[in-house]
Amino acid sequence: MLTANERNLADKAAGGAKLLVDLKNVGKVYPNGTIAVQNANLEVTEGEFLCFVGPSGCGKSTIFNMITGLTNHTEGDLSVLGTTPFQARKQNEIAFVFQEHTLLPWTNLLENVTLPLKLRGVPKKTRMEEGARVLELVGLKDYMKVLPRQLSGGMKMRVSIARALISRPKLLLMDEPFGALDEITRQTLQDELLGIWQKDKSMTVLFITHNVFEAVFLSTRVVVMTPRPGKIAEIIDIPHPFPRDEVFRTSHSFSDSVRAVSGALKH
Numbered sequence: 001m002l003t004a005n006e007r008n009l010a011d012k013a014a015g016g017a018k019l020l021v022d023l024k025n026v027g028k029v030y031p032n033g034t035i036a037v038q039n040a041n042l043e044v045t046e047g048e049f050l051c052f053v054g055p056s057g058c059g060k061s062t063i064f065n066m067i068t069g070l071t072n073h074t075e076g077d078l079s080v081l082g083t084t085p086f087q088a089r090k091q092n093e094i095a096f097v098f099q100e101h102t103l104l105p106w107t108n109l110l111e112n113v114t115l116p117l118k119l120r121g122v123p124k125k126t127r128m129e130e131g132a133r134v135l136e137l138v139g140l141k142d143y144m145k146v147l148p149r150q151l152s153g154g155m156k157m158r159v160s161i162a163r164a165l166i167s168r169p170k171l172l173l174m175d176e177p178f179g180a181l182d183e184i185t186r187q188t189l190q191d192e193l194l195g196i197w198q199k200d201k202s203m204t205v206l207f208i209t210h211n212v213f214e215a216v217f218l219s220t221r222v223v224v225m226t227p228r229p230g231k232i233a234e235i236i237d238i239p240h241p242f243p244r245d246e247v248f249r250t251s252h253s254f255s256d257s258v259r260a261v262s263g264a265l266k267h
């Protein structure tokens with residue numbers, strides 16, 4: 001017997017659009033009484049790139065944590081990859097990238113990026129092949145034997161992205177990954193991330209940023225949140241086609257979208 005939510009997912013799939021994440025009136029009240037998220041409704045289909053923007057403390061990370069099953073939702077219905085967040089995480093189809101690179105300092109890049117496979121008992125030969133594949137994807141294949149401390153901040157972020165990609169995730173969640181980087185490095189990584197995302201049409205990315213320019217450059221849609229208690233104020237389509245490049249960054253289409261997102265943030 002299917003629940004209403006499962007039926008809805010099946011209907012969507014039959015219609016061609018595969019629903020990956022579905023929030024229906026989702027809310028989160030922490031045990032100390034903090035209302036972090038209220039009445040959030042959002043449908044994310046396969047292959048989208050969604051950015052979340054909103055003031056500090058509006059519940060962006062809480063939404064990510066609920067989607068990944070790191071914290072439970074206290075109201076509404078939430079399904080991820082057609083199942084509960086907890087089950088979805090167990091299927092190894094979700095990966096995260098955080099602002100802090102969280103690399104193991106005592107071991108080289110190849111060992112760092114292949115760690116998720118090692119923890120799952122994947123044989124060494126496959127691990128090494130997959131490690132080489134993802135380090136090449138992020139432009140670091142010549143650095144396999146290097147230790148993290150020998151890398152710049154941008155390179156460390158590339159390693160974190162490679163480690164997330166090694167599981168070939170269907171859903172990649174990135175919580176302010178480029179927040180600590182200088183502007184030039186940040187733009188280079190934005191270009192590279194879009195390149196990786198475009199190569200894998202089925203990978204869906206959810207990305208938190210405080211930077212409206214970054215959100216517009218990367219997204220198919222931008223989710224704008226209100227101050228606490230966090231609600232989704234508006235979801236704005238960024239209609240500009242991919243691939244996107246410097247021409248887009250200086251276009252009217254770009255500034256129109258930046259204006260729309262900035263306007264929604266002020267409401």
Ligand SMILES: Nc1ncnc2c1ncn2[C@@H]1O[C@H](COP(=O)(O)OP(=O)(O)OP(=O)(O)O)[C@@H](O)[C@H]1O
Nearest residue numbers: 030032034036055056057058059060061062063228
């Ligand atoms: N474990 C927790 N227990 C109680 N309150 C929490 C907990 N985690 C977060 N909060 C509160 O929930 C609200 C939303 O926090 P959250 O980290 O989701 O916001 P955010 O939009 O990601 O913020 P930022 O942009 O600063 O990272 C904040 O008021 C925060 O203090």
